[in-house]
Amino acid sequence: MSKYEIVIGMEVHAELLTESxxxxxxxxxxxxxxxxxxxxxxxxxxxxxxxLNEKSVELSLRTVLAFDSKINKHTIFExxxxxxxxxxxxxxxxxxxxxxxxxGCVEIDVAxxxxxxxxxxxxxxxxxxEEDTGKSQHGEAIGDPDSSLVDFNRAGIxxxxxxxxxxxxxxxxxxxxxxxxxxxxxxxxxSDCKMELGRLRFEASVSLRPFGQEEYGTRVEVKNLNSxxxxxxxxxxEIERQTKILDSGGKVQQQTMLWDEASGTTQPMRSKEQAxxxxxxxxxxxxxxxxxxxxxxxxxxxxxxxxxxRRQRFQTDYGLSAYDAxxxxxxxxxxxxxxxxxxxxxxxxxxxxxxxxxxxxxxxAENKDIIASPVRPTQLRDLxxxxxxxxxxxxxxxEVFDEMFMxxxxxxxxVREKGLGQISDxxxxxxxxxxxxxxNPKAVEDYKGGKERSFxxxxxxxxxxxxxxxxxxxxxxxxxxxxx
Numbered sequence: 019m020s021k022y023e024i025v026i027g028m029e030v031h032a033e034l035l036t037e038s039x040x041x042x043x044x045x046x047x048x049x050x051x052x053x054x055x056x057x058x059x060x061x062x063x064x065x066x067x068x069x070l071n072e073k074s075v076e077l078s079l080r081t082v083l084a085f086d087s088k089i090n091k092h093t094i095f096e097x098x099x100x101x102x103x104x105x106x107x108x109x110x111x112x113x114x115x116x117x118x119x120x121x122g123c124v125e126i127d128v129a130x131x132x133x134x135x136x137x138x139x140x141x142x143x144x145x146x147x148e149e150d151t152g153k154s155q156h157g158e159a160i161g162d163p164d165s166s167l168v169d170f171n172r173a174g175i176x177x178x179x180x181x182x183x184x185x186x187x188x189x190x191x192x193x194x195x196x197x198x199x200x201x202x203x204x205x206x207x208x209s210d211c212k213m214e215l216g217r218l219r220f221e222a223s224v225s226l227r228p229f230g231q232e233e234y235g236t237r238v239e240v241k242n243l244n245s246x247x248x249x250x251x252x253x254x255x256e257i258e259r260q261t262k263i264l265d266s267g268g269k270v271q272q273q274t275m276l277w278d279e280a281s282g283t284t285q286p287m288r289s290k291e292q293a294x295x296x297x298x299x300x301x302x303x304x305x306x307x308x309x310x311x312x313x314x315x316x317x318x319x320x321x322x323x324x325x326x327x328r329r330q331r332f333q334t335d336y337g338l339s340a341y342d343a344x345x346x347x348x349x350x351x352x353x354x355x356x357x358x359x360x361x362x363x364x365x366x367x368x369x370x371x372x373x374x375x376x377x378x379x380x381x382x383a384e385n386k387d388i389i390a391s392p393v394r395p396t397q398l399r400d401l402x403x404x405x406x407x408x409x410x411x412x413x414x415x416x417e418v419f420d421e422m423f424m425x426x427x428x429x430x431x432x433v434r435e436k437g438l439g440q441i442s443d444x445x446x447x448x449x450x451x452x453x454x455x456x457x458n459p460k461a462v463e464d465y466k467g468g469k470e471r472s473f474x475x476x477x478x479x480x481x482x483x484x485x486x487x488x489x490x491x492x493x494x495x496x497x498x499x500x501x502x
Contacts, residue, residue, distance in 0.1 A: 022226040022264065024257060025234055026186035029221040030199060032209040033150060034077045034176040040149040041068030041111065041174055041304075048215045052169040060149075060174030062107030067303050070095075074147065074176035075307060077208040078118055079317045081178060082145050084202055084324060087122030091309040095147070095301040104152035104168050112148035112179075114298045119145035124182070124202075125326060126194040135340075140195050141183035150175040153216070172216070178208065184223070184234065189253050196220055196246050201325050205350045213245055220249050225270070226260050235260075236270040240284055242277045252277035256284045328353055336366035345374045351388045352378070358395035368402050376416065380423050392426040393419070401429040413486045414438050438487065444496070447480070447488055451497050454479040465501060473497070 036046050042059035058066040082089055093116045097109040123139040130136045152173040157163045180199065186192050200218060203209045211218040220243050225235035238260065240252045255277075260270050275284035323331070325347050332343040332353075347353045352373070359369050377398065381388060401419060404410045410418065410433055421432045433439055454476055455462055461479075464472035480493045 020261065021228060022235075022261060023229050023231075024187055024189075025184045025225045025227060025237075026189075026192050026253065027184035027223045027237070028182045028186070028192065028195060029223070029239075030180040030182075030196075031150075031219040031221070032178045032180070032203055032211065033217045034074050034178055034208055035210060036071055036073045036077070036176050038071060039174040040071050040074055040147075040176040044174065046175050047171065048210075048212065048217060050171055052167070053171060055171045056173070060106070061170060068111065068301075070304060070307070071176055075118075075309075076317055077176075077206075078145070078147050078178050079309070079314065080206045080321060081180070081203065081208055082119035082122070083314075083318060083321060084206055085119070085122040085124060085142055085145065085180075087119030087142060087145050089119055089309060089314070090116045092116060092306060093118050093309070094306045095304045096298045097301050098148075099297045100295075102151070103166070104154045104170075104173070106152065106170060106173055110148060110151065111301055111304070112298075113146035115300075117144040117146035124195060124199055126191065126198045128188075128191050128194055138185075138191065140185045140191075143181040143183055145178065145180050148177050148179060149173070150177045184225070184237075189250055189257075192222060192253060193246065193250055196249060201348070205322055205325055207322075207350075216244070219243065220246070222249055222253055224253055224256050224260070226257065226264060236272050238270065238272065238284075239274045240277055241274060241287060248277055248279060251279070251282065252284055255282060259284060322350060325350075325353075336360075336370070338366065338370055342370050342374060345378070346370060349388070355388050355391070355395050359399045361395075361399075363399050363403065365402060365406065368405075369399065372398055372402060372419075376419055377423075392424070393422050394426075397422060397426075397428055404429055404433065408489065409433065409439055411486060411488075411490060413481075417486075444492065447484075447492055448496050448500070450480055450483055450488065451476075451493065451500055454483065455497075455500060462501065473501075476501075 033046075038044060039046055039060055042057050044055045044057050044060055047055055059068055079089070093113065095111050096114055098112040098114070099109040101108050119142075122142040122145070124142065126138050126140055127135050128138050150172050152168050152170040154166055154168050156166045160167050182195070186195060200211050203211055203218070209217060213219070221239055221241055222243070223237045223239045225237045227233065227235040238256060240249075240256055243249045243252060256275065263270050274287045276287045278285050329340075329343045329347045332338050332346060333340060338346070345352075346356045356369065356373050359373065360366055363369070377391060377393060378388070381391060401415060401422065404418075405412055405415050414433075415429075418429050418432050418438060421427065421436075422429060458476060458479060461472040461475045465476070476497055477490075477493055480488055480497065481490070
């Protein structure tokens with residue numbers, strides 16, 4: 019067991035779902051030919067003036083409210099000065115002195131020492147707005163190992179930065195934090211969170227300290243993380259690196275590291291800057307933002323029910339297990355689909371099973387989101403109703419569902435067209451049971467001799483002859499009656 023306590027903090031950058039950029043009218047697009055969505059403002063041409071995108075402020079306010087941060091009703095933008103090839107103005111418009119939100123927390127689920135899931139609150143330092151930078155591409159990515167190019171399409175895209183306190187104490191907690199935060203951002207519809215496109219980026223900071231020590235160790239930030247797996251792997255590598263330094267009596271240097279996935283190691287990038295290194299000062303070309311109660315009320319009215327609250331409601335109102343509720347609230351669209359299928363039909367557990375197992379299973383196999391489902395919520399509900407009223411058996415229902423998923427047709431039409439309705443006529447089933455009994459004397463003898471499994475073989479014979487259409491309860495009843 020390690021003698022060091024792990025301390026992890028996280029900076030999260032989420033590109034906002036606006037139509038245009040933060041300070042100009044250029045389109046906010048994730049994929050486009052390089053340098054095709056640029057203008058004098060986002061390229062930083064002399065004399066060009068920024069104009070704030072109001073929608074970006076509203077989306078940011080949703081996030082601040084969701085995490086219960088304190089809202090600074092008077093907030094300003096500032097210039098964060100530094101030089102980098104993908105920063106066209108040589109400064110980034112950001113916030114530091116009066117950020118949009120201060121404090122708040124993200125509630126995450128973690129496994130306790132007893133294995134039980136517990137809720138932990140990860141504090142937030144601040145939530146602030148800024149603009150994104152361009153994107154540098156190097157070497158083989160552009161077909162020339164000795165060159166670098168810059169695409170400024172991303173420069174100026176509205177960016178929300180969420181800065182956590184150093185409250186996480188394990189890689190597992192960091193994973194839960196990332197997954198929870200991403201889920202909330204998707205529920206709020208403030209970002210599409212596509213990490214593969216750089217629309218959501220995590221930068222983890224980690225330090226080690228001896229257990230019992232109050233003072234934090236030296237913090238190291240890790241960049242170049244394009245997936246949650248990369249964050250997890252880089253943290254593991256950096257913790258191992260710092261442990262070796264401390265065990266040998268050395269001192270960890272405060273610096274920014276890059277994650278090298280090929281070697282599975284973190285590599286030095288630069289010494290870690292402090293806030294004063296950036297020479298922040300108020301952005302002279304943007305007026306302060308004044309947020310009144312009426313504006314906040316409008317934003318609150320547009321807020322959706324958040325995943326944790328919806329998960330708890332599904333357990334309370336629908337009697338679902340914690341596991342089922344978690345699956346059905348994993349995305350806002352899945353939760354909405356489930357509730358739409360339940361409308362005017364009180365069978366929450368059965369609908370839950372069909373959505374979680376049958377529908378999501380097929381969608382996942384085809385890499386589709388539920389909004390692309392060929393089976394509508396009302397169609398799924400009508401299918402389950404056919405089982406409940408005895409029109410079809412559960413086995414036949416799966417066959418019908420396959421047709422529905424392929425063709426998008428209603429269940430009742432498929433049942434009628436293929437003659438799949440359940441046989442519940444007593445005389446018809448009695449005759450079939452008699453034929454099966456006569457054709458299987460050995461099974462009958464074994465059953466009468468006390469071998470209960472032989473009865474299941476006889477039931478299977480009846481179901482086979484009826485192609486699964488016979489009413490199972492009636493088959494069991496009539497078989498036992500004839501065998502006795």
